[in-house]
Every structure is written in structure tokens, then in C-alpha cells.
Amino acid sequence: RKEVEQDPGPFNVPEGATVAFNCTYSNSASQSFFWYRQDCRKEPKLLMSVYSSGNEDGRFTAQLNRASQYISLLIRDSKLSDSATYLCVAFNNAGNMLTFGGGTRLMVKP
Amino acid sequence: GAGVSQSPRYKVAKRGQDVALRCDPISGHVSLFWYQQALGQGPEFLTYFQNEAQLDKSGLPSDRFFAERPEGSVSTLKIQRTQQEDSAVYLCASSLGATGQGHGYTFGSGTRLTVV
Numbered sequence: 001r002k003e004v005e006q007d008p009g010p011f012n013v014p015e016g017a018t019v020a021f022n023c024t025y026s027n028s029a030s031q032s033f034f035w036y037r038q039d040c041r042k043e044p045k046l047l048m049s050v051y052s053s054g055n056e057d058g059r060f061t062a063q064l065n066r067a068s069q070y071i072s073l074l075i076r077d078s079k080l081s082d083s084a085t086y087l088c089v090a091f092n093n094a095g096n097m098l099t100f101g102g103g104t105r106l107m108v109k110p
Numbered sequence: 111g112a113g114v115s116q117s118p119r120y121k122v123a124k125r126g127q128d129v130a131l132r133c134d135p136i137s138g139h140v141s142l143f144w145y146q147q148a149l150g151q152g153p154e155f156l157t158y159f160q161n162e163a164q165l166d167k168s169g170l171p172s173d174r175f176f177a178e179r180p181e182g183s184v185s186t187l188k189i190q191r192t193q194q195e196d197s198a199v200y201l202c203a204s205s206l207g208a209t210g211q212g213h214g215y216t217f218g219s220g221t222r223l224t225v226v
Contacts, residue, residue, distance in 0.1 A: 008150075032212040043201060043217035044153065087152055091212025095166065097143060098203075098212055100152035 004101035023088030114218035135204030
């Protein structure tokens with residue numbers, strides 16, 4: 001079982017839709033969490049950090065539930081430019097490395 | 111430089127050939143990481159350097175994989191006797207500090223290795 005699990009999708013949604021991605025992690029020692037975005041044939045880039053209190057950046061809202069070891073990303077009012085793969089990431093200070101999920105592919109259609 | 115630079119961008123190797131992949135991290139970045147990303151998968155950790163010291167190589171899939179960072183800046187990932195299962199994108203990332211709670215990582219564009 002992978003340390004960080006995601007539904008691979010693809011999620012096909014129309015423009016303007018709200019879409020939610022979920023992620024679970026198995027290492028309870030993980031301390032920090034992130035969502036990265038990866039466009040086709042490009043490198044991963046940080047989208048946002050994830051906090052227990054929840055955090056919002058424009059149309060994007062991320063949430064962490066440490067008790068359930070569950071992370072979510074909500075995208076409101078989807079744009080065509082949101083089409084990408086979204087990677088759920090956990091960081092463990094002991095190992096000083098990012099552990100990635102397999103990614104969830106989003107395709108936003110006109 | 112302004113970002114993490116990797117070369118070559120693309121590499122086609124015949125099975126059994128040795129390859130060397132280069133990573134130029136952001137100047138002054140202490141930490142350097144190598145990841146392997148197979149098609150349709152997320153990046154998988156290979157190895158981690160803090161300056162010139164290789165602190166973790168637990169992700170290297172076999173003894174055919176070797177990485178070095180002799181002067182604490184440029185790093186090279188070497189794969190000996192390449193196999194088809196080595197075909198993947200190899201990503202390098204660097205961060206300024208030795209630890210940082212996972213923040214401040216910058217990835218290079220990767221080297222796409224195809225073994226034929």
C-alpha cells in the first residue's frame with residue numbers, strides 16, 4: 001500500500017463546476033501536507049499548503065483531518081486552465097523528503 | 111541560476127547502456143533530491159543530499175543506480191546497464207535549508223529517459 005493514496009481519476013467536469021479531490025496518508029508521523037499541480041510533461045509545482053484549520057486561496061480550498069489522516073482539495077468555478085494532475089504530498093521531518101501520491105487527473109471541458 | 115536546471119532534457123538509451131543525468135540546483139540550496147516518475151504515476155523518492163553528504167539513498171531501486179554531489183552543488187544520477195523498467199522522468203529538486211517542513215522545494219523540468 002502506498003504511503004499517500006489518491007483516486008487517479010480522471011475527473012471530467014464542465015467549466016464552472018465544483019470538484020473535490022481526496023487523499024489519505026498512512027504515516028501518522030507526517031507533519032506537513034501540500035497539494036502540487038503538474039501539467040502534462042512539466043514539473044510539479046506547489047499549489048498550496050494544507051492546514052488543519054483549513055485554508056483558502058481564491059477558488060481553491062484545502063483541508064486536513066489529522067484524526068482520519070485525510071486531506072482534501074476543493075476547486076470552485078472550474079476553469080479550462082485548471083486541467084492538470086493534482087498531487088497530494090506529505091512531508092516527514094525525520095526523512096526530510098516529500099512523499100507524493102499517484103496524482104488525480106482533472107479535465108475541465110467547455 | 112534562477113531555477114533548477116536538468117540535462118539532458120531527453121535521453122534515449124539502448125538496453126545495457128550506462129547513462130548520466132545532471133542536476134544544477136538553485137545556487138546556495140543545501141538540500142537536493144532525486145525522484146523517479148513513471149508514466150501515470152506520482153514522483154517516487156530516490157535519494158537526498160545535504161550539501162555533499164548523501165543522507166538517504168533508500169529509494170534507489172537497485173545497485174545499478176548511483177548518485178553523487180561531490181562539491182555540494184551539481185549532482186549526477188548515474189544508471190548502469192539500463193533496463194526497460196528504468197524508463198521514466200527523473201526529477202531533481204532543491205531547497206534552501208537542511209530542513210524546512212517541506213516548504214520551498216523547487217523542481218527542475220526533469221530528464222525523460224527512454225530505454226529501448
